[in-house]
Structure formats: structure tokens, C-alpha cells
Amino acid sequence: MNAPGVNVQLKTDPAFLIAAGRRAIEIEERALAALRPRLDASFARACIVCLECKGRVIVTGMGKSGHVAGKIAATLASTGTPSFFMHAAEASHGDIGMITRDDALLAVSNSGETAELLLLIPHASRLGVPLIALTGNAKSSLARAARVHLDVSVAEEACPLNLAPTASTTATLALGDALAVALLEARGFTPQDFARSHPGGALGRKLLLHVSDVMRSGDALPVVSPDALLAEGLVVMSKKGLGMCLIADGGRMRGVFTDGDLRRALDAQADVHRTTMREVMTSPGRSVQPHELAAEAAHLMEKHQITALAVVDGAGVIVGAFNVHDLLRAGVL
Numbered sequence: 001m002n003a004p005g006v007n008v009q010l011k012t013d014p015a016f017l018i019a020a021g022r023r024a025i026e027i028e029e030r031a032l033a034a035l036r037p038r039l040d041a042s043f044a045r046a047c048i049v050c051l052e053c054k055g056r057v058i059v060t061g062m063g064k065s066g067h068v069a070g071k072i073a074a075t076l077a078s079t080g081t082p083s084f085f086m087h088a089a090e091a092s093h094g095d096i097g098m099i100t101r102d103d104a105l106l107a108v109s110n111s112g113e114t115a116e117l118l119l120l121i122p123h124a125s126r127l128g129v130p131l132i133a134l135t136g137n138a139k140s141s142l143a144r145a146a147r148v149h150l151d152v153s154v155a156e157e158a159c160p161l162n163l164a165p166t167a168s169t170t171a172t173l174a175l176g177d178a179l180a181v182a183l184l185e186a187r188g189f190t191p192q193d194f195a196r197s198h199p200g201g202a203l204g205r206k207l208l209l210h211v212s213d214v215m216r217s218g219d220a221l222p223v224v225s226p227d228a229l230l231a232e233g234l235v236v237m238s239k240k241g242l243g244m245c246l247i248a249d250g251g252r253m254r255g256v257f258t259d260g261d262l263r264r265a266l267d268a269q270a271d272v273h274r275t276t277m278r279e280v281m282t283s284p285g286r287s288v289q290p291h292e293l294a295a296e297a298a299h300l301m302e303k304h305q306i307t308a309l310a311v312v313d314g315a316g317v318i319v320g321a322f323n324v325h326d327l328l329r330a331g332v333l
Contacts, residue, residue: 024158031154031167046148055102057083064165069108072176080189088116106132112140121145212290214330215320226278233277244308247281251317256285287312294332
């Protein structure tokens, strides 16, 4: 449907639409290519300001730049740099009180003349808060007032009218990502640190859960001695529901007995009332330790096509076991 009051002929030719989309991508690619050489000493100074900040990096902006600023703040916060987004229009109506002397201010404005952002400059100056400006105009009021200015100017917008923020917002977003990644590496941020910022997601479960968090222990373990008869091992294996039986001598793991071992024993016509577990077990059997990540254990199981694993301590004593169902319940798989 056309916009109200606009009388135009819609161009629905697929070739036209594809060409228009590709032109937009090509323009944004050129904008990013032009941005790369601008990551110079000013970029390093901006990183240092953030690294030396004892409080939070407050990211602010208006309009489309405000949306980009919100994403930059979220990326910084999730990668080890305490940060939050402050809406520039709300700042002059009380939110400016969020800024403390320990903070740093990162302002995003393509023109560098956004009135709501310029109102923040005197307050930041009074507090001694360092200002980092991301603008498309190095001669703008915001750029000149900033301790560090980062140039995100573009030759043209992807919009054919050269009006809608497109290439400029892409360039700004990319520079924000570059800043976050540089800070991440400077802080030695680890996957575990990232997971702690995302405890509710699948990534958090994979990186925070250890084998000790998913394993069964105590009476839930299917353990028999090497001299136990195969018949006893089958009863224990069936009762505990792990899909395997652990063979231990003095608490130390000597082997495992799985469905595959059972099939091989039956093919060999083993007498379940005369054959011992020692004769049919797989020795030493695969195991992991409690401190290992559950995701790593899942990878081991997939690699060797097994459905259950024993858990042993440093001395080889059995302390637990788990199977794929335990991993599924924990959200690791």
C-alpha cells in the first residue's frame, strides 16, 4: 500500500528490487572500508579512557543514533565494560543525575550538533567526566568539546535520497563493536566471563555448567565389582537407568559395561550366571573429572559416540556418572 497522499507506481520487478538491495550493501561496504584506516591514536585514546574509567561508560544519543548507542552500551556491558544507555532527551529532565564523577560519557551524533547532547557538555565538564564523541563531523560542537573524537563520517548514505541514516549508522555500529572488542581483549575477557553476563541463555549454560552440576552420585550410581557376575551387573544396570554399569575395585574405576558390551557378550554366548564383569567390561573406560565443563564432556561423548560417562577424581575414584538425558535436562544439548 502507498503512503497516504503519495501517488506512485510501485516497482515490483524482482531484478529492480535485488539491484537496489545490492547497491545499499555495496555502499555500506565502502563506508566500512573507509572507516578502518581511521582507527588510529584517537581510537587507542578512547580505549584508554574506557579502561581507566572507575565507574560506567554511559552511552547516549538521539533518534537512530540513540538506537545505535543503546546497542553499543549493551555490547560493552556484556563484554566486560560496565555500561548503560542514557536517552539524551531524558537527561535534561532528571536522568543527567545518572552521571557520576567516576564515569565516562560516550556521545553518538552524526551531525555532532544534536541539541540534547550539547546540553550534556557543561555538566560533564563540571564533573570532570571525559567525553568521547562519535560523529560524522570533526568540526562540530560535540567533536570540539570531546576529549576524544572518533570520525564515523561516510561519503554517502545507502538511502538513494542520501537522507535516511543507513551507511552512517552501520559505520557507527561497527566502530562501537571495534571499541568493545578492543576493550574485551585488553581486559583478557574469557568465555566464562561472557557466560556470567548471559546466565539465562544457552551459551551461559554451556559455559557455566560443570560436570559436577549435572552428574548423578551416591546411591544413584550403577557400580559393581570386577568379580560380580554378569547377571548381577545387568540387574544393577537396569535398575539405575544410566545405560551402563561401572566396575570398581576399592572405589577406583576399572572399567565400564555398556549396551555395546552386552551385545558383544551375547554374541559370544556368554553365560550370565558364570561370566564375571571383569571378562566382559571395557577397560579402562572413558571418564571425565567433576571440574570439567559439561559442554566439553558432551563433545567427548559425541566424538566417541557414547551415551554415558563416568566421573572420577584425580585418584581415579568414581564420584559420579551422567548420560545424555542428564545433559538434555540441564540444557547443555
